[in-house]
Amino acid sequence: MAGPAGRRDKNTVQSIRGTRIAVAIVIGILFGGIFAFLYPHGLFSPIQTSPFQGRRLSKSILQIGSTACESTERMNMLKSDIIDLSRKNDELKKQVRDLTQKLMAAEQKNGKAEQQVEVIGDPQKAGPFGSVKGIRTNPMVLPDSTVNPRLAKILKKIAVQNELIVVLANSNVKAMLEVWFISIKKVGIPNYLVVALDDGIVDFCKENSIPFYMRDPDEGIDSVAKTGGNHAVSGLKFRILREFLQLGYSVLLSDVDIVYIQNPFDHIYRDSDVESMSDGHDNMTAYGYNDVSDDPSMGWARYAHTMRIWVYNSGFFYLRPTLPALELLDRVAERLSHPPPAWDQAVFNEELFFPSHPGYIGLHASKRTMDRYLFMNSKTLFKEVRKDGDLNKMKPVIVHINYHPDKLPRMKAVMEFYFDGKKDALEPFPDGSE
Numbered sequence: 001m002a003g004p005a006g007r008r009d010k011n012t013v014q015s016i017r018g019t020r021i022a023v024a025i026v027i028g029i030l031f032g033g034i035f036a037f038l039y040p041h042g043l044f045s046p047i048q049t050s051p052f053q054g055r056r057l058s059k060s061i062l063q064i065g066s067t068a069c070e071s072t073e074r075m076n077m078l079k080s081d082i083i084d085l086s087r088k089n090d091e092l093k094k095q096v097r098d099l100t101q102k103l104m105a106a107e108q109k110n111g112k113a114e115q116q117v118e119v120i121g122d123p124q125k126a127g128p129f130g131s132v133k134g135i136r137t138n139p140m141v142l143p144d145s146t147v148n149p150r151l152a153k154i155l156k157k158i159a160v161q162n163e164l165i166v167v168l169a170n171s172n173v174k175a176m177l178e179v180w181f182i183s184i185k186k187v188g189i190p191n192y193l194v195v196a197l198d199d200g201i202v203d204f205c206k207e208n209s210i211p212f213y214m215r216d217p218d219e220g221i222d223s224v225a226k227t228g229g230n231h232a233v234s235g236l237k238f239r240i241l242r243e244f245l246q247l248g249y250s251v252l253l254s255d256v257d258i259v260y261i262q263n264p265f266d267h268i269y270r271d272s273d274v275e276s277m278s279d280g281h282d283n284m285t286a287y288g289y290n291d292v293s294d295d296p297s298m299g300w301a302r303y304a305h306t307m308r309i310w311v312y313n314s315g316f317f318y319l320r321p322t323l324p325a326l327e328l329l330d331r332v333a334e335r336l337s338h339p340p341p342a343w344d345q346a347v348f349n350e351e352l353f354f355p356s357h358p359g360y361i362g363l364h365a366s367k368r369t370m371d372r373y374l375f376m377n378s379k380t381l382f383k384e385v386r387k388d389g390d391l392n393k394m395k396p397v398i399v400h401i402n403y404h405p406d407k408l409p410r411m412k413a414v415m416e417f418y419f420d421g422k423k424d425a426l427e428p429f430p431d432g433s434e
């Protein structure tokens with residue numbers, strides 16, 4: 001027969017035990033809830049270690065709460081887990097911050113979960129008015145010489161400060177390659193490489209001690225060159241350049257119809273993923289302008305403003321070894337590798353400039369248009385510069401005979417004009433082609 005005291009004792013024991021259970025359950029639910037909130041889809045990959053602890057912890061607490069509350073062993077486990085956790089406190093705080101950002105980004109999408117938004121780097125306070133600058137210079141990739149050890153060896157010898165001029169040539173353009181090479185030699189540029197696409201160019205390079213690289217015929221992309229159609233071959237350039245970037249080098253891609261008058265590396269800014277010469281012929285067309293289109297039928301709203309820029313020239317551009325630059329090369333090569341056939345320069349510009357929109361993720365590459373008088377196209381030279389008493393005294397860095405089909409004689413004339421001081425060398429040529 002249990003007296004009131006005994007019953008009270010038993011009640012007390014029970015209520016203490018009950019309180020413990022309740023506390024454990026509350027803690028369990030609390031922690032479980034927190035972790036379920038923080039890691040709704042399991043764990044984000046870069047932060048595997050400590051969230052794993054968290055999940056293990058919440059599970060063990062819940063077990064204690066629901067079944068084996070009296071197990072002191074488990075309570076000890078819980079204690080050590082908590083100590084563990086508080087040690088990781090700082091790390092967790094940072095993760096919570098990152099995750100909160102991701103959550104907010106997801107919420108902004110209003111339930112239409114599409115792309116996961118990756119937030120890179122720690123959040124920063126914005127500085128005062130006029131002082132903030134977005135990131136334009138992306139980090140370089142980690143050089144990986146296993147991609148092409150033979151090329152890596154060549155580049156180690158040739159490159160200056162991890163950059164070099166690269167030109168692709170086959171025997172059809174041998175005469176132009178010769179002028180190209182003579183101008184480079186006159187300027188004294190040491191860091192350039194000819195990618196020889198056939199044996200004729202290999203022989204030519206050997207005869208003239210021009211540094212060259214011929215790709216291994218067993219390499220996959222060479223079969224593209226041999227068996228692929230025309231547009232497949234035009235994608236070759238972008239595939240070859242990829243390896244240079246993967247090896248950690250910045251590349252100044254050059255066509256052969258270019259005359260060098262100064263060392264271009266003294267005039268590169270190196271602040272963007274892509275730095276390119278323009279096909280533009282004045283400041284507006286080269287650097288961009290607001291082109292107003294007119295639809296009179298709209299009356300009050302007849303004028304619509306459009307953004308225009310003449311294309312970047314895909315025959316002379318500088319790439320830093322960054323992910324966006326690599327992505328650009330991959331995108332262009334991919335599109336050129338299958339129908340519909342496309343002009344590589346058009347594809348290059350579309351990939352570079354079209355923004356993301358429904359059904360499309362645009363490239364996020366930073367870009368810079370080169371100075372149009374220093375990196376001069378042949379329209380600028382023949383329509384404007386040669387006729388202007390001030391401009392024709394300035395020395396460009398390069399002249400690209402991209403606007404004219406009679407490339408070789410114009411290249412030679414440019415050499416005479418800028419190297420030999422022959423003032424009338426450019427005169428025999430019409431502005432455009434006839």
Ligand SMILES: *[C@@H]1O[C@H](CO)[C@@H](O)[C@H](O)[C@H]1NC(C)=O
Pocket residue numbers: 283
């Ligand atoms: C063209 O652009 C250059 C460089 O920004 C500038 O120095 C020059 O004054 C501009 N010329 C004209 C006519 O606006």
